[in-house]
Amino acid sequence: MLDIARKHFDVMERLADPLVASGLLNHFDTQIGRGADSSRHLLLRGNILRRCGRLMESRVVLNAFAREKGMGEIPDPDALCHPGLESEPGFVMAPLIVIDDFLPANEMDRLYRRACALEKEFVLAPSNRHAIGYDPDTRETLVHPQFDEADPVMRAFVGENLLRMQRAFGLPRFDLDAIETKLTCHRDGGFFVSHADNHKPFGEVGRAITCVYYLGRKPPQHRGGELRVIDTSFPDQGMAENWFTTVAPTPNRFVAFPSWFNHAVSPSRVPENRFEDARFAVSCHVLKPADGQTWLQK
Numbered sequence: 001m002l003d004i005a006r007k008h009f010d011v012m013e014r015l016a017d018p019l020v021a022s023g024l025l026n027h028f029d030t031q032i033g034r035g036a037d038s039s040r041h042l043l044l045r046g047n048i049l050r051r052c053g054r055l056m057e058s059r060v061v062l063n064a065f066a067r068e069k070g071m072g073e074i075p076d077p078d079a080l081c082h083p084g085l086e087s088e089p090g091f092v093m094a095p096l097i098v099i100d101d102f103l104p105a106n107e108m109d110r111l112y113r114r115a116c117a118l119e120k121e122f123v124l125a126p127s128n129r130h131a132i133g134y135d136p137d138t139r140e141t142l143v144h145p146q147f148d149e150a151d152p153v154m155r156a157f158v159g160e161n162l163l164r165m166q167r168a169f170g171l172p173r174f175d176l177d178a179i180e181t182k183l184t185c186h187r188d189g190g191f192f193v194s195h196a197d198n199h200k201p202f203g204e205v206g207r208a209i210t211c212v213y214y215l216g217r218k219p220p221q222h223r224g225g226e227l228r229v230i231d232t233s234f235p236d237q238g239m240a241e242n243w244f245t246t247v248a249p250t251p252n253r254f255v256a257f258p259s260w261f262n263h264a265v266s267p268s269r270v271p272e273n274r275f276e277d278a279r280f281a282v283s284c285h286v287l288k289p290a291d292g293q294t295w296l297q298k
Contacts, residue, residue, distance in 0.1 A: 005137065005193045009266055012228055016246050021052040039068050047087050053226065053246035055080055055098055076168035080245065083170025084296070087243040091231040092296065094261040095169050096245060102213060102254040103153065112215045112251070114149050115183055116276045122185055139192045141265075147183035147282060154181050154211065154284045157254075162286070165209055169258045172295060174288040177205065186225055186279040188270040194230060196237055197259040197285060202295035207259040209286035214279075216251040221277035225249045225268035232261045234296035249279050259285065260296070 014020065025048060028041055042065035049058035062081045063074050071082055076097060083095040102108075125143040126135070158165075158179055166173055198207040212227065227247040231240035239262045247255050257263075268279045 005191075008194065009191070009264070012244065012264070013266065015242060015244075016052045016226075016228075018052050021048050021054075024048050039065060042068065043087070046081075047243055050080065050093075050245040051243065053248050055245070055247070058245075076164065079168040083168065087231045087240060090233045091238075091240040091243065092234065092261075093231050093243070094229040094245060094257040094263075096229060096247070097165065097168055097254075097256045098247065099254040100250065100252065102252055105252065107153075108215050108252045111149055111153075111282075112217070112280065115144075115147070115185070115215065115280050118144055118147075118183070119275045122183075125184065137193075140186070140190045141192060142185040142187065142190075142278075144183040144185075147181065150183065150213070150282045151181045154213070154282065155179055158209075158211070158284070158286055165256055165286075169209070170295075171208065171258060172202070172293045174208065174291055174293065176286065177289040178287040180207075180285040180287065182283050184281050184283050185275070186222075186265065186268040186281075187275065188273040189267055190225070190265075190279065191267040192265040194228075194239060194262050194264040196232070196262050199237065199260075201235075202260075203290065203292040205290040206287060207285045208288040209256055210259045210263075211254065211256040211284035211286065213255075213282040213284070214249045214251050214253045215282065216249075216280050217277070218251050220249070220251060220279075221270070221274075222279050223269040224266050225279040226266045227255065228264045228266060229257055230262040230264070234260070237262065249281065 028044055042061055046058050046062040046065060059080050066082050074082055078097045078099050080096045081093050085093050087093050122142040122144050125139060125141040162176055197210050200206045229245045231243040270277050
């Protein structure tokens with residue numbers, strides 16, 4: 001891992017520290033008692049909560065902020081914020097959908113046991129799907145490109161919920177072109193630096209929705225491995241310095257967001273580095289055809 005990437009992960013970890021969050025929240029509570037602007041307080045509070053991974057609390061606060069601003073309720077019960085909501089001028093929060101207990105427990109366990117049985121078939125992942133080889137400065141991920149057991153599950157969910165996700169994310173309606181699925185594994189030290197899954201204009205063919213489904217033991221035998229979805233500016237896809245949403249890789253949790261948002265996977269810590277204790281995730285990308293439409297990413 002390059003020093004610049006290591007420093008970026010260190011900064012994000014410090015910003016997401018629960019103790020830092022508690023201190024800031026107490027400070028803002030004191031300020032609001034002194035007559036500070038309530039809507040600004042709500043936005044800052046929601047930002048701090050989502051940054052440290054307190055997602056449901058953040059949703060409640062951001063919903064209150066939206067109501068105060070006349071935006072109404074967050075349009076989807078599993079979305080964390082309104083689409084297009086800015087954390088600071090020019091930077092948009094990713095309107096993630098997060099669903100816990102996504103599958104029946106026995107079905108998640110079946111997929112996890114099957115993943116463990118495939119240990120010898122995993123290979124080192126390239127830095128992106130267009131790269132030729134493995135780049136240890138960008139990514140330390142094992143991948144199995146054909147996890148057939150999970151493919152029908154993801155396809156069924158996308159087929160039934162594509163319009164719902166488009167609405168929750170504020171995306172123009174588009175036809176489904178294809179679905180990519182693969183199984184990833186992060187052992188001790190596994191990571192993926194900040195990146196976006198699509199840099200093309202919205203109207204071109206490419207990835208439109210990124211989905212991740214976590215599976216593994218409960219409780220997890222690893223630490224770290226959080227998904228950090230970084231507030232992003234459009235159309236240049238710049239990254240906010242201070243604001244992001246932290247999603248813990250909780251087994252049986254499903255996450256989805258528009259593929260143009262920057263995101264990273266923090267380093268995993270697997271104490272004895274056993275394969276079965278690693279961070280497993282089914283990665284899925286929903287692809288759209290070229291249609292000439294526009295969105296935040298012009």
